[in-house]
Amino acid sequence: MPKAVAGAALVGVLLTGCGGADDPAPAGKGGGGGKKTSAASPAPSGPSVLLTVPPAYSADKGWEQSLSWMPAKYSSKPPVAVGARSDTVAYVNTTEDGYVVQVRDASSGRIRFTSEPWEPPTSMGEAGKGAYAGDDVELPSVSTAVQDGREYAVLWAHGIEGGDALAKGKEIVRLLVFPMDASGSAVAPKRRIDVPVEVYEPNSEKGKDGDDLRVEDYGGGLQVHWNGPKKGAVAVDVASGTLDACADACAEGQGQVRTAKGWVVSNYVLDLVEMPGSWHIQDDAPPGGWSMMDKSSSMDGQYVSTIGGHLITRWHTEAGGNFSTPLVAVHDAATGKLETSIVCEQPRAGDAVSSPNGRFVAAGTVAFDLQRRHGACLEAGESRKADVFVRSITDDGIAYGELPGGPGRDPGAAEVDLSAGDGAPHALRDGTRVPEWALRDTGVFLTPKPVNGLLISVLKQK
Numbered sequence: 001m002p003k004a005v006a007g008a009a010l011v012g013v014l015l016t017g018c019g020g021a022d023d024p025a026p027a028g029k030g031g032g033g034g035k036k037t038s039a040a041s042p043a044p045s046g047p048s049v050l051l052t053v054p055p056a057y058s059a060d061k062g063w064e065q066s067l068s069w070m071p072a073k074y075s076s077k078p079p080v081a082v083g084a085r086s087d088t089v090a091y092v093n094t095t096e097d098g099y100v101v102q103v104r105d106a107s108s109g110r111i112r113f114t115s116e117p118w119e120p121p122t123s124m125g126e127a128g129k130g131a132y133a134g135d136d137v138e139l140p141s142v143s144t145a146v147q148d149g150r151e152y153a154v155l156w157a158h159g160i161e162g163g164d165a166l167a168k169g170k171e172i173v174r175l176l177v178f179p180m181d182a183s184g185s186a187v188a189p190k191r192r193i194d195v196p197v198e199v200y201e202p203n204s205e206k207g208k209d210g211d212d213l214r215v216e217d218y219g220g221g222l223q224v225h226w227n228g229p230k231k232g233a234v235a236v237d238v239a240s241g242t243l244d245a246c247a248d249a250c251a252e253g254q255g256q257v258r259t260a261k262g263w264v265v266s267n268y269v270l271d272l273v274e275m276p277g278s279w280h281i282q283d284d285a286p287p288g289g290w291s292m293m294d295k296s297s298s299m300d301g302q303y304v305s306t307i308g309g310h311l312i313t314r315w316h317t318e319a320g321g322n323f324s325t326p327l328v329a330v331h332d333a334a335t336g337k338l339e340t341s342i343v344c345e346q347p348r349a350g351d352a353v354s355s356p357n358g359r360f361v362a363a364g365t366v367a368f369d370l371q372r373r374h375g376a377c378l379e380a381g382e383s384r385k386a387d388v389f390v391r392s393i394t395d396d397g398i399a400y401g402e403l404p405g406g407p408g409r410d411p412g413a414a415e416v417d418l419s420a421g422d423g424a425p426h427a428l429r430d431g432t433r434v435p436e437w438a439l440r441d442t443g444v445f446l447t448p449k450p451v452n453g454l455l456i457s458v459l460k461q462k
Contacts (some may be wrong), residue, residue, distance in 0.1 A: 035174070044109040047457055049447070052431045054400060054415055057443050062459035070453050073135040075201075078454055079447055082437045083144045083151045084356040087179040088112065089444055089458055090142045090153045099140050103180065106458055108440045112176070116186040119157030121174055125369040129202050130267050142178075143215045145222035145238055151180040152238050154222060155189070156215050158199065162432025173197050173215060173224055177238045182236030193241045198228040218257045219309030219333060233263070236384060251274045256345040257306045259334040264311065266303035273303045279336040281313060286329040286341035289315035305363050307352035309333045310370070313362045317343055328366045328375070340368055342375030355393040356439055360418050362390035368398050369418045376416060388414045390424045392438040394461075395440075400434035400443075401425065435459075 044063040079092035092104045098117030119271040120140050124132035150243030155176040176189040201212045207212035212227040222236045233255030235244040238375040246263045253265035262275050273281040304312040315327040329341035350364025359371050365379040365387050368438040378388035386403040397419030403412035413432040414425040435443030
C-alpha cells in the first residue's frame with residue numbers, strides 16, 4: 001500500500017477502467033522488466049458516464065479510466081499527461097504495493113504498459129511541512145517528454161529522502177523514466193533520477209496561482225522548475241540522467257526554458273527576456289512595441305510563458321495614443337526571432353497550450369495561428385461579456401476555452417476556429433465540458449468525482 005495521502009484511503013487493486021489485461025510485448029520493443037502477456041487485451045467498452053461535450057466529439061465513443069484513489073481535495077496538478085507524438089494518455093494509479101504509471105493508446109484505449117509498483121519519497125506533508133497538509137496535499141504525478149525524437153513517460157514525486165527523527169533529510173523531486181514504446185506489465189523504469197530542490201509551496205492544479213513546482217517539457221526536453229529561497233531551473237537528460245542547472249546564465253535572472261542554443265532567462269527586476277551572450281528580446285521587438293532603448297517601461301518584452309519551443313511575451317504599444325495598451329507576441333525560443341504578435345485590449349494570463357502539431361498556440365485569452373501569423377483576442381470587451389481562457393487546441397485549429405464561473409454558477413464553455421476568419425469565439429451550450437487536451441482524433445476530458453477520485457474520459461472526434 002502506498003504511503004497515506006492526507007489520510008485518504010487508497011484503493012488496493014489496480015483499476016484498469018474498461019480495459020482488460022496488458023497488451024503483449026512486440027518483439028524488439030524496449031521497456032525492460034515488463035511481464036509479457038499471452039494474448040492481446042480486448043478493446044475497451046465505451047464510456048459509462050456520458051458527458052456534455054462540444055459537438056465535434058461523441059460522448060458515447062471512446063473509453064474511460066477512474067482514478068478512485070485520489071482524495072477529494074489536493075493542490076497538485078491532476079496525475080494525468082498526454083504524449084502528443086505517440087498519441088497516448090498516461091496516468092498514475094495504485095496497487096497494494098505502491099503507485100504505478102499506466103499508458104494507453106488514446107484512440108483505441110488499449111494498454112501499452114503498466115509500470116512496476118513504486119513507493120515515492122516521504123511526502124512533504126508526512127515530513128511535517130505544514131504548507132503541504134490538509135487540502136494542500138501533493139500527489140505523485142506524471143509528465144511526458146520528447147528527447148532525440150523519442151517520447152517518454154515520467155512518473156515523479158516531490159518529497160524528502162533520508163530523513164528520520166533527527167536528520168532533516170534532502171528535499172528532492174524523484175523521476176522514474178519509461179520509454180513510450182515499452183510494453184507489458186510490471187515494467188521497470190529505464191532510469192531513476194533525483195533532482196535536489198527547495199520549494200516554497202505545493203505544486204498547484206493547472207490554472208491556479210502558486211505554481212511553485214513544475215515538471216514539464218516546454219519543447220526542448222524535460223525540465224524541473226521551482227520557486228523557493230533560491231529559484232531553480234534544471235534541464236534533465238532523461239536518457240543519461242544528466243542534470244543541467246541554469247547557473248551562470250541565471251546569475252541575474254530566472255531560467256525559463258533550456259533550448260539547444262542555451263538558457264532563456266527573464267531578468268529578476270523587469271522580467272525582460274534574453275539568452276545571455278546570444279540575444280535580447282528587444283533585438284526583435286514586435287511592430288508597435290515600445291523599445292526600452294528609447295522609452296522607460298517595465299512592460300517591454302516581459303516573459304509570459306513557453307510552449308512547444310515558443311516564447312510568449314507582453315509589451316506596451318502606442319496604438320491610439322494609449323501607452324498602456326498591451327501587445328502579445330510569440331518568438332522562437334532558441335533564437336528570440338519574432339513569429340507573430342497582436343494588440344489586445346486587456347489580455348488575461350493563463351497556462352500556455354499548443355495543438356499536437358504545434359501550428360496553434362495560446363496563453364490565457366490570446367491565441368495564435370503561427371502558420372497564418374494571425375492572432376485572436378478572447379478577453380471581455382465592448383461586444384463580449386466574458387473572458388475565454390483557452391484550455392486545448394486541435395490540429396485543425398479549433399480552440400476550446402472556459403468562461404469564468406461565479407457564485408452559484410458553473411464555468412461556461414466556448415470554441416474558436418483559429419484557422420480561418422477573425423477567431424471570434426462561439427458559446428457552447430450550458431454544462432459543456434471542454435477537453436483538457438486535444439489529440440489526433442480524440443479529446444481527453446477530466447471530471448472530478450462527487451466524493452473522491454477523478455474520471456478520465458477519452459472521446460472520439462466525429
